[in-house]
Amino acid sequence: MSRLDPFRPDGSNRVVVTGMGAVSGFGLGLARMWEGIVEGRSAIRQTSRSFDALEVTRPAATVSGYEPAEHFSNAELMMSEPFSQFAQIAAREAIAQAGLEASHLGDAAVILGCGGGGEQSREDAARQLFGNRRPRAHPTTVPRTNHQAAVGLIAIEHQILGPGFVIATGCAAGSHAVAQAAMMLRHGYAQVALTGGTEANVLYCAMRAFDSARTVATDTCRPFSKDRSGFALGEGAGLLVLETMSSALQRGAEIIGEIAGFGMSSDAGDTLQPTQRGPVRAVKTALQDAGLAPDDITYVSAHGTGTQLNDRVETRVVREVFGAQADRLLISSTKSQIGHTFGAAGGLELIATLKGMKEGVVPPTANYLGPDPDCDLDYVPNEAREIRINAAVKQSFAFGGVNAALAVRRI
């Protein structure tokens, strides 16, 4: 297979990335996110949410400087929640970067990941119905809460008539969505796809719920570090334009990287505690699908939540998959900088990976205090590292024991 061969060895289409858009704790736009990443900053802050006299304060990375009215009309805002708005804003950026015109988008697919959907409206409805004991929920509750609202609104805005749906596998949803979109492009169901993930649930209920599950950090998110205590909530959207190599070459589009392979698996073990075998299977499948060997991989973008268990298991996963190569791998978790954005995580972290591949920079693991005996790899602590990345893996694991891994390659 030559560098620009449009087909994979099995005759299916090669799939490349030609556009990326991001909304994150660092603000609107990929440029802001990338600047924060390479500078080793963290957007995580102590964040409070309240219900009447009840208040909860936990570390979270919320989208800074976001003024909805600057991006949407009042009528549009009435019908959409931040998770949809973030997706729309990221889609605009990705489409613009890809240089896609209306003629390219008509038959495109929109395949997004989203964990919770319209949590804000659900919380509002709960207050209205149970708290205030009113008989009716707000009429826009249903259209605002639907996971697929984000897909529908993007399709309406850009007049996209192709397949559109949402994958709701929680923390792995963004990566599952990218895998699904790539699968569809490979086999000709579309030539162009908007994919990635979106989430906005830094809310009172969500904070309380994750807190009860003993997963939220006390101070901040410190993946793979000693004294780590959990994740920090995050919000945002990471969307990518995927297209077949043929389409990209025909348009003369700039190719950012290739979605070379993907793997998916289930733990079949426990709904909360991750197994080793599930993620190993997903990552090995992704490498095999991409035709990559472990020593082809320069960088692993970890799921890296910062919980004691995830990071310990994920380290073992990397050791099992990469064997002796694990000690020369670079592995980091962008969640230390933009929080755990759940359904958006796969999209945003893949974007950080591809941007790093393009720029020759490996994103760091911020807030790292020092080694943990169970986590003995090179986690790129606190400072981004300049190095050429030829191929990388993005791994995402979700409650329920569902896993997705993506293998990307420089073109």
Place this chain on the structure above:
Amino acid sequence: MTTHIDADTVWTEIRHCINKVVPALVEVDIRPETPFDSLGISSIEMITIVFEVEELYDIVIVDAGLDVFQSGDEFVKLVQVLLDKKVAA
């Protein structure tokens, strides 16, 4: 039949609800006799306006199958009737 809130007051309150749901109509001259369907109000916006009025007066319009008015003055009369019933109850 006399109501405990006069029609002008009810209309003013309904107008506030319309403005809240459809800010684009704040500067539009809407009279009580103006048909709602001439204002370009979408179905979900109309449903939301009715919801706001229900919340404002603590009355039930939709569940009683009464959301069949065509203009502001019909809406005002409906609200007045419901408020009278509420007071009588």
